[in-house]
Amino acid sequence: MMQRVWALALVTCKEGIRDRSLYGIFLFALFVLGLNIAVAGFFMRDLGKVTVDMNLAALSFAGLLLVFFIAINLMAKDIDKKTIHLVLSKPFSRGEYIWGKYVGLLLVILFAQAVLLLFSCATIASVHAMYPNYFAGFSWLVFFVAVFFVYLQQALLCAIVVFFSAITSTSFITLIFSMASYIVGISLEEVVFYLRSQAATQEVVASAALQRTLEVVSWLVPNFAAFDLKLEAAHGLALDWTRLGVTCGYGVMYIVILLLLASLIFKRREFN
Amino acid sequence: MAGQRSKWLWLLIVLLLPVYAQLHTGSWAQRAELRQSQSVGFLVPSQFSRVLACGYKGLLADYQFLRILTFFGDRSLNQQPPTAEDWDYFRDSIDVITDLDPWFYDPYVLTEGLLTWDAGRIEEANALLAKGVRYRTNDWRLPYYIGFNNFFFLKDHAAGAEYIMKAARLPGSPSYLPTLAARLAYYGGKSQTAVLFLKQMLAENSDERLARRLQLRLLALERAAQIEDALQCFRHDQQRDVVKLSELVSSGYLESLPEDPYGGRWGILKNGRVFSTSKFVEKKKTDVE
Amino acid sequence: MIVFRSVCKTYKLGLLKKTTLAVDDLSISIPTGSVFGLVGPxxxxxxxxxxxxxxxxxxxxxxxxIDDSSVSDGSFLRDVGYLPENPYLxxxxxxxxxxxxxxxSCGLSATVIAQRTQELTEQTGIAHALKRRLRTFSKGMRQRAGLCFALLHDPSLVILDEPMSGLDPLGRKMVCDLILDLKQQGKTVFFCSHILSDTERLCDQIAILHQGRLVHEFDSDDLAEFRSGERCLEDEFVAAVGQDTVQKEMPS
Incomplete structure (x- = not known):
């Protein structure tokens, strides 16, 4: 079973890495990193913070593009062009197909992020060398932990893409749903806490129905904001390792449950 | 035939290019004019911008900060004194920026550099700085700024000393801070205090636009301090206060009355502090009498 | 032994769930080791x-x-090779x-894979293109690559959907030889095609499908007569399909 999952993952990964649009995404990320070097001088003191901000933004935004375009394309092309007939005519179970594809997508993103991380480290090191006095709060450890969580966030998003690809028939619907999930997931926490603070300070209580809906949504959609350590990395703030552990476990659990659901649904699906 | 047609197309493009160039310059000139006349930029309240940032809060804070820098940069480049509305915008922007990323140090420096000296909004500046103190718990500079503001602008020596002592307890604070508190309490509102403070701010600042402002102010304050020193000597020797500042020159305490770099005229307040009619604010023309 | 037992399939298409009948009450049985041809418009x-x-x-x-167990458990796939119509690799x-x-994916070892790859690509005539990306392949080459993909693990049941489409005469001959070769090895071959002459040459059993229904079946005796030239498959195909169409239109 592992062998089949791994074989499909490798094929998916090669197919993704050799896609031309990957170069476009690389170019975009490199542009942001170059912009970072150019812009750094405009700031007064917190150059380290601005540099980390821009680097992490480049990595995470490139990751989003990767998921929304390359990952969705890799999932959808199989079904659109009926390559899935070929794959499923080999002794793959539907579940193995889902996991193989998912691991393949993770490999694509891992590869792209590793390349970008290399460039990103070079950028930080060069800005560091240009303005050595303004990197007081900077810590490589926190930066790498933040990068890991950016990756974890994209792994979650990939699981969402795989899930929606398993239940819908067109890539456009997958794109819309996974984008919506991301936007809701990243902003949900802010809205929930804002409403809570409103309810606490003012006597106005947001309507019970709204609260209830948000509660339900928070169970369905992962809280992407929990994986966002950009501010911590930017200022080299101390990390709370138990918090990171819980977040990590939360993400992994969400992925596993979602993919199991996806394979359950995929088992019932027919491929014309 | 096809070659003929593409020749016409080329001709059309060549004809259209100058029109485009004209409109391009016109559009940019219009924008420049518009930006000058615009009193304030738009600002998304922090509850919304925290959501709209979609996980890029730090980056949005950086961008917003660059915007406010260019806004005030433009104003000083065009020698337009910022209006009360501009200062409201400034305060709100810094508030949003520090809501997006409360650990970001630059906006606090800019607040201390502009909102106190130029706008005279000491309480507002202190409120913003207090937010920084809550988050940057290990940074001695923010309580130090608040302490200075209390001493120098608000004349609240008790609060000032408290903040400066707080700053002195934090790691990395200069060793002179504890004695500085005492000196500040003694000198109170004297220009010499501000000279010390500005020198420290300048030492750790790299932004040229802010540095230029600070240097100008430092120069003015140094001159004011020079006059104050001369006044003190005069009082010590003659056992009386001068009637007019020119007395200092005629009696030999000063070689000449230094020029106010802001273009104002010097005067003496009742508490013995020297002031200038320019109030140390840059003006296009000095029309103050 | 492959058995279809009164199989029906309707498709529901679009939001309005318009139904179309794709396969209607189909019953076929194909013995192991025979070549079965499914033809139809x-x-x-x-x-x-x-x-x-x-x-x-x-x-x-x-x-x-398949061999008395339902296909829905998927375990038979280890022994199946499938070439889709216009394979997109x-x-x-x-x-x-x-x-x-x-x-x-079939659990073969690296040495077996290398050996089979060499054999099959030489047999199908694309051994020179092993290092090329598939996007640069012509339609015929893609078809050959699909064949290699289907046959690599030496399956005992080979399912080919239009194996001749997009192939030049040489390619068609290659596919015919390949099918005969498989038959020789005792494998079951299930294929569908438009090209009747090839079908009649290769098959032990032919079924004609029209509008989802089985309209005629030819056994090995019929096929012997086709090959000897006593009867013509093409004529009987046209006749069978034509008759079916007439029958359908009669009630209306």
């Missing part, structure tokens, strides 16, 4: 039949059995990588 339900055999879609009624892989994937 476009849209007759040939591909649907094949997809039900592969468990890609499920019949609404009836059942599909992964664009950015090289032929060698594609065949490696086929081998690995």
């Amino acid at each position: 476009n849209g007759a339900g040939k591909s649907t039949t094949i997809r039900m055999l592969l468990n890609l879609i499920r019949p609404d009624r009836g059942e599909v059995l 992964y664009d950015h892989l090289t032929l060698r990588e594609l065949l490696q994937f086929a081998g690995r």
Whole structure:
């Protein structure tokens, strides 16, 4: 079973890495990193913070593009062009197909992020060398932990893409749903806490129905904001390792449950 | 035939290019004019911008900060004194920026550099700085700024000393801070205090636009301090206060009355502090009498 | 032994769930080791039949059995090789990588994969293109690559959907030889095609499908007569399909 999952993952990964649009995404990320070097001088003191901000933004935004375009394309092309007939005519179970594809997508993103991380480290090191006095709060450890969580966030998003690809028939619907999930997931926490603070300070209580809906949504959609350590990395703030552990476990659990659901649904699906 | 047609197309493009160039310059000139006349930029309240940032809060804070820098940069480049509305915008922007990323140090420096000296909004500046103190718990500079503001602008020596002592307890604070508190309490509102403070701010600042402002102010304050020193000597020797500042020159305490770099005229307040009619604010023309 | 037992399949299309009958009450049985040809006009339900055999879609009624066990448990796939119509293979892989994937997914060892790859690509005449990306392949080459992909793990049941399409005469001959070769080895071959002359030459059994229904079956005796020239498959095909169309139109 592992062998089949791994074989499909490798094929998916090669197919993704050799896609031309990957170069476009690389170019975009490199542009942001170059912009970072150019812009750094405009700031007064917190150059380290601005540099980390821009680097992490480049990595995470490139990751989003990767998921929304390359990952969705890799999932959808199989079904659109009926390559899935070929794959499923080999002794793959539907579940193995889902996991193989998912691991393949993770490999694509891992590869792209590793390349970008290399460039990103070079950028930080060069800005560091240009303005050595303004990197007081900077810590490589926190930066790498933040990068890991950016990756974890994209792994979650990939699981969402795989899930929606398993239940819908067109890539456009997958794109819309996974984008919506991301936007809701990243902003949900802010809205929930804002409403809570409103309810606490003012006597106005947001309507019970709204609260209830948000509660339900928070169970369905992962809280992407929990994986966002950009501010911590930017200022080299101390990390709370138990918090990171819980977040990590939360993400992994969400992925596993979602993919199991996806394979359950995929088992019932027919491929014309 | 096809070659003929593409020749016409080329001709059309060549004809259209100058029109485009004209409109391009016109559009940019219009924008420049518009930006000058615009009193304030738009600002998304922090509850919304925290959501709209979609996980890029730090980056949005950086961008917003660059915007406010260019806004005030433009104003000083065009020698337009910022209006009360501009200062409201400034305060709100810094508030949003520090809501997006409360650990970001630059906006606090800019607040201390502009909102106190130029706008005279000491309480507002202190409120913003207090937010920084809550988050940057290990940074001695923010309580130090608040302490200075209390001493120098608000004349609240008790609060000032408290903040400066707080700053002195934090790691990395200069060793002179504890004695500085005492000196500040003694000198109170004297220009010499501000000279010390500005020198420290300048030492750790790299932004040229802010540095230029600070240097100008430092120069003015140094001159004011020079006059104050001369006044003190005069009082010590003659056992009386001068009637007019020119007395200092005629009696030999000063070689000449230094020029106010802001273009104002010097005067003496009742508490013995020297002031200038320019109030140390840059003006296009000095029309103050 | 492959058995279709009164199999029906309808498709529901679009939001309005308009139903179309793709396969209607189909019953066929194919003995192990024979070559079975499914022929019929476009849209007759040939591909649907094949997809039900592969468990890609499920019949609404009836059942599909391979060696007395239902296809829905998927365990038979280890022994099946499938070539879809106009196979779309992964664009950015090289032929060698594609065949490696086929081998690995069936649990073959690296040496066996390398050996089979060499054999099959030489037999199909694309050994020179092992290092090329599949996107650079012509339609015929893609068809050959698909054949290699289907046969790599030496399956005992080979399912070919239009194996001759897009091939030049040489390619067609190659495919014919390949099918005869498989028959020699005692494998079951299930294929559908438009090209009747090839079908009659290769098959032990032929079924004509029209509008989802089995309209005629020819056994090996019929086929011997076709080959000896006593009867003509083409004429009987046209007759069978024509008669079916007339019968359908009569009630209306």
